[in-house]
Amino acid sequence: MQWYYVVVVLLALIxxxxxxxxxxxxxxxxxxxxxxxxxSEKLERVQVHFGRFTPEEVxxxxxxxxxxxxxxxxxxxxxxxxxxxxxxxxxxxEPQLVVDILNGYFRCMSDAITxxxxxxxxLMGDGLLALFGALRSNPWQVxxxxxxxIAMREELEKYNDTLQERGIPAxxxxxxxxxxxxxxxxMGNNELSKFxxxxxxxxxxxxxxxxxxxxxxxxxISDNVRKWxxxxxxxxxxxxxxxxxxEIPVVTYLVEGLEHHQ
Amino acid sequence: xxxxxxxxxxxxxxxxxxxxxxxxxxxxxxxxxxxxxLRRTSRIPWLRKAVFYWPRYKPxxxxxxxxxxxxxxxxxxxxxxxxxxxxxxxxxxxxxxEKMIRNIEREVQLAELDEKERAFVQFCRNxxxxxxxxxxxxxxxxIEMGYSPAAVAEMAFLIGNNCFINRVSTFLAIPxxxxxxSLPDSLMGRLLRPFIARRMKSWAWQDNGALxxxxxxxxxxxxxxxxxxxxxxxxxxxxxAFESDVLSKELKVLMFAVVARSLECTFCExxxxxxxxxxxxxxxxxxxxxSTLSSPSLDHDEQQILAWTRDTVHFQPGPMQRRIKKMxxxxxxxKLLEAFGVAALANxxxxxxxxxx
Numbered sequence: 001m002q003w004y005y006v007v008v009v010l011l012a013l014i015x016x017x018x019x020x021x022x023x024x025x026x027x028x029x030x031x032x033x034x035x036x037x038x039x040s041e042k043l044e045r046v047q048v049h050f051g052r053f054t055p056e057e058v059x060x061x062x063x064x065x066x067x068x069x070x071x072x073x074x075x076x077x078x079x080x081x082x083x084x085x086x087x088x089x090x091x092x093x094e095p096q097l098v099v100d101i102l103n104g105y106f107r108c109m110s111d112a113i114t115x116x117x118x119x120x121x122x123l124m125g126d127g128l129l130a131l132f133g134a135l136r137s138n139p140w141q142v143x144x145x146x147x148x149x150i151a152m153r154e155e156l157e158k159y160n161d162t163l164q165e166r167g168i169p170a171x172x173x174x175x176x177x178x179x180x181x182x183x184x185x186x187m188g189n190n191e192l193s194k195f196x197x198x199x200x201x202x203x204x205x206x207x208x209x210x211x212x213x214x215x216x217x218x219x220x221i222s223d224n225v226r227k228w229x230x231x232x233x234x235x236x237x238x239x240x241x242x243x244x245x246x247e248i249p250v251v252t253y254l255v256e257g258l259e260h261h262q
Numbered sequence: 263x264x265x266x267x268x269x270x271x272x273x274x275x276x277x278x279x280x281x282x283x284x285x286x287x288x289x290x291x292x293x294x295x296x297x298x299x300l301r302r303t304s305r306i307p308w309l310r311k312a313v314f315y316w317p318r319y320k321p322x323x324x325x326x327x328x329x330x331x332x333x334x335x336x337x338x339x340x341x342x343x344x345x346x347x348x349x350x351x352x353x354x355x356x357x358x359x360e361k362m363i364r365n366i367e368r369e370v371q372l373a374e375l376d377e378k379e380r381a382f383v384q385f386c387r388n389x390x391x392x393x394x395x396x397x398x399x400x401x402x403x404x405i406e407m408g409y410s411p412a413a414v415a416e417m418a419f420l421i422g423n424n425c426f427i428n429r430v431s432t433f434l435a436i437p438x439x440x441x442x443x444s445l446p447d448s449l450m451g452r453l454l455r456p457f458i459a460r461r462m463k464s465w466a467w468q469d470n471g472a473l474x475x476x477x478x479x480x481x482x483x484x485x486x487x488x489x490x491x492x493x494x495x496x497x498x499x500x501x502x503a504f505e506s507d508v509l510s511k512e513l514k515v516l517m518f519a520v521v522a523r524s525l526e527c528t529f530c531e532x533x534x535x536x537x538x539x540x541x542x543x544x545x546x547x548x549x550x551x552x553s554t555l556s557s558p559s560l561d562h563d564e565q566q567i568l569a570w571t572r573d574t575v576h577f578q579p580g581p582m583q584r585r586i587k588k589m590x591x592x593x594x595x596x597k598l599l600e601a602f603g604v605a606a607l608a609n610x611x612x613x614x615x616x617x618x619x
Contacts, residue, residue, distance in 0.1 A: 033361070037364065041266060044368065045266070136576060137524075137525050137526060139524065140572065142338065143553070143554070232554060
């Protein structure tokens, strides 16, 4: 009878080990599934946040295994804005106050730009670069950029009221808008890369913005922008001035406002 | 960009419920109860009809499995919290595992689907997202994989149909159906799952009647759907939507044109151009209206609705609902409700027109 007990004990032992292994495997499987779920959720959130700065198609390409986004040409409208005389102000005021003023300014500008379907892609000191039609095709991109600049002017006026109540000097800005082709792609290296655009259109917008100092005005657009605008916009032709890199003087237009204020 | 269900920013309902006893009787005779969305849309007959029938549309060219998956994927792509919850719960009640649903939501390659089904899921994502609209080769690829052209046409309708419901639900901010969402995990849900699934499946709707009346509302799109029942469904809705007099015909045509231009659909833009011409718009008037998103033939409320229409193509629900809430302070509820329907219908139509471009 002894062998019978041995067999029973052995069988019980084998069953116990098998059950234990099955339990372990199941737990491991569950842990892996939880990890996968957690990682996927994180990836999904990253993609959603990333989508505010980068076109969806670029994210799709980059998140695929071995994905690479090929640079391409896009037609966009570029808005370049810069504060006038802010560097001097930096020397006269407390550093933390300067940062607060600048953050408040960017908040107001960002609101005006996103309200008109634009996207701020760069903050450079007290300057900003916004694109219209870069994230997704936008047939109204030129009007959006100009309406956005008008809204920025209004926002700045309101912001200046609050600054003056605090005894801080009013801010003044210059805005340059140009429309044309840019090269869009993921630029940089393994350490630092981002979706961005490059090309003469960007440089031209920055140069038009610089003309606001020579012409003592705030919002200037190029002729390329003017061509796309309808009769709603009140424009004033400004004297042609030379700009770097262009042989003939460039004609710009001051955006005075809207014909029927909307 | 697809979002996870519980991450979706969702507001309180925008418009109130409206009780129409005769209508509720009709709904109850089919479903046994009246869902919230059918009360909130009940003041516009064509809209409530579409919201009642379209989600129950039963395709003839492919399996109910693809229909269920399509509901889930488009709701996720359009970040419609209400539809997402309904689609997920329905799938659980129909017997799909939580794991499979999760894989479809997050990584279709891991889901227990074959290549053809995966290609369909991708098509659902691309067409609902439409950023940009899927190229002709995507449809061609589906046909090469073994789907018939009629099946691809019906897929486009089904995706458009879901986009329609997703938009109407989002614009109205319909509250998620918490009872239905908790049902699959409840004891009653587990015990009665087969019966509940059978009951829900019995609501499937298919109108096999012949196309009646004029197909002039949007002839190309209706014809592209060929002989499938969807052609009649969309044609009837077009006609009833354009006959409704809550908003002007001029505004409706311009809303379609704005969506067509946003999605770069030359076919739909030219279709709306000729519809506008029939309403007395000159070429210049139409171009001006499209480039400025305003027209002298629209009143103040309608101007606001037209400007809003461009934002109905790609949006995030939270900011969209906050914007609508603001519009609702100015614009009459009835007009706003019809505007939701027309904007949703325009988005559906232009997406279906992918079959033509």
